[in-house]
Amino acid sequence: MASARLRQELCCSICLDFYRKPVILRCGHNFCQDCITGVFDTQEEEEWGFYTCPECRKRFKVRPLPVRNLALYNIAELYKVARPKPEETEILCTYCIDFPQHAVKTCLHCEASLCEVHLRAHCTSEEHILLDPTSPLQNRHCPIHGKLFEYYCSEDSVCVCVHCCLSEQHRGHQVEMLNKASQIRKAELSVILENMGLLKAKKNMATLNLTRHGRKVEQETAVLTKNVAALFSTIREHLGCLEHHILNEIKLQEQKVLLPISELIGKLEVEKDELTRKMHYIEELCHNTDSLAVLQDQELDNVRDDDDDEEETYSKHLISTSHVDRLLLSLIIQKGLDRYVATIPKLTADRWSNVECVSDLLLDDNTSGNNICLSGDLKMATYSTEAQERGANSCRFQTGQVMSTTSFSSGKHFWEVEVSEDGLRSVGVAYSSIPRAGQESIIGYNSQSWSLTWINHLIGVSHNSEGKTVSKSSTMRNVGIYLDYEAGVLTFYQLCNPIRHLYTFTCVFTEPLHLAFRVENGWVRISSKPFWTIASTTESKVGDL
Incomplete structure (x- = not known):
């Protein structure tokens, strides 16, 4: 008040x-x-x-x-x-007529809201149930009988009044007092709340782990950025030195060609001046009226004797032979670039030891199917319509497939593989325990192998007969295969432009893995090109790649 x-x-x-x-x-x-x-x-x-x-x-x-x-x-x-804000509570005291005050409690029995003053004078008996200010109160009454809800029907999950309990709709149902039903519900909610707390804790941990991984990725990419920048800085430095050397060579050749030309031009200019002088002298003699002086002059004899074409011959020789040696410059450029390209693996030698780049892998003739022809270096498998005469053994495939002689049971490895433009071609890895005959022996169609397959214009991956299309490129002929045995990772990369990631299998490898090919109407080859990678460890130093 x-x-x-x-x-x-x-x-x-x-x-x-x-x-x-x-x-x-x-x-x-x-x-x-x-x-x-x-x-x-x-x-x-x-x-x-x-x-x-x-x-x-x-x-x-x-x-x-x-x-x-x-x-x-x-x-x-x-x-x-x-003063109290209207949005804090809009329930006003029922008994404050002239100057309404905000209610602090609502009595369900009196169906009235009370301010602090009227609450002190309110009845305190048990039937006067006090709650936080509530409006409207109509939702606490039975819409059929107009009585307060006092019970809760568990079977129908609704609040009911005393008349509803006696009606046919709820007769025989399990009915509890609102307070008791509320306690049961609160107990259930407590269990749900506890489970949600555990779930929230798991999500917090997952968020923390993802955040840490994100920071680790940011650190790795920062190191990679510095290392790549350092590598290309070194490349620019080497190319700059090569450019400087070639430009100097061009300058030297220019000087070598122009020096004799300049000397001959100088000599010819002197002779031209001498001829001009003598021509003036002869003109003067021609205009001289003294016949005796003209006949006794010795300069005329010297002019006749000076008729020599040696300079003209030498001049023509210089014009025909004095040129910049472009072939020499081309050889210097080519050899310089070859020497530099050969040094790139040395620049990265201490940075890719964690990935073994395998280029000396050989195909095993003992596993080769009878329709597979192997090249002399055992790196290329070609499909043949004529069956090859090979001895039978338990390791040989009855289909157009072949595996490598070497297997891998640890470490990180990378291969580059080339395939033909046409035909059905598959590349991948397989256990030695893979079946050798029947449909289940095809790589990617069993649990012992993983494959990348070309069929017409589609490229897909498969394992245990479950496949997925990863590309629709008909021109992709170079593929990189990366194996991290301990991490259980097998990744395929497209190596032709644009270079991109194709697909990654993740699983737990339980046996040594062989490189495996399947060929029908085409060929597959292990590339012998050297390959180097950029490490992304946080211990990397800027400038070392």
Whole structure:
């Protein structure tokens, strides 16, 4: 009640809202500045001849000048900040008529909401059940009988009143008091809450692990970025040295070609000057009228004797033979690039020891099917319509398949494989225990093998007869196969442009693995190209690749 009285004192009697810029008149009453100004303006327009206070009706012959009431303004602002917000609870006390107060409890028996003052005077008997402020109360009454819900029907999972318990709809059902049913429900919710807590803990752990893995990936990519930048910086440095050497060689060849040409040009210029002088002298003789002087002059004899075509011959020789040796420059470029390309594996030798790049793998003739022809170096398998005459043994496939002589039971390995443009071709890995005959012997169609297969324009992977299409490229002929035995990872890569990841199998390997091929109307070959990789360990040093 005191709070309501305070709220009333802090409201303007004109706008009935909290004071905004309150001012005080000489009579002692307070109003909002805009409100009292509007009242005085109206009185002035109506020509009353005087001004009155809206609160006490005191008259003023001269228009009053309201004074700003800062103390009242501060009190009103503090109250507005401290008062209960409407959104906190919109349930008002049922018994506060003039100045409604916010309710703190609701009585189900009285169907009324109570403020703190009325709550102290409320009945405390057990039938007066008090709850947090609730509205509306209609949802706590039976819509059929209008009575309060007092029971809970477990079979129908609904709240019922006492009349519903006796009705045919719920007769014979297990019915509990609301309090007891609520306790049972709370116990069930506690179990659910506990399980959710455990599930949340698992998800938190999974999130933590993923976050740590993400940070690890970020660290690895940062090291990779630095290492790749360092590698290409080294490449640019080597290519820059090679470029400088070639440009110097071009300059030397230019000087070598131009030097004799410049010397001959200089000599010819001197001779041209001498000829010009002699021509002027002869012209003077031709205009000389002294016949004796013309006949006795010896210069004319020297001109006749100086007729020699040696310089002209040498000049033609230089023009025909003096050129920049482009073949020499091409050889320098080629050999320089060859030497540099040969040094790339050395630059990365200490960075890819964790991946064994196998290029000396051989195919096992003892496992080769009779329609498979192996090359002399045992790296290429070609399908043949004519059966080969091979001795029978328990290791030989009865289908067009072959495996490698070497198996792998640990470590990380990489192979590059080339395939023909046409035909049915499969590459993959298999255990030695793979069947050798029948449909179940085909790699990818049993639990002992994993394969990547080309069929027409489709490329798919398969294991244990379960397949999946991974590409529709008809031009992909180079494939990389990566095996991490301990991690149980087998990955296929497309090595032609664009180079990309195709598919990764993950499982637990239990036997040594052989490289395995299947060929029908085509060929498959193990590439002998050297291959190097960039490690991504966090111990990598910038500049070392």
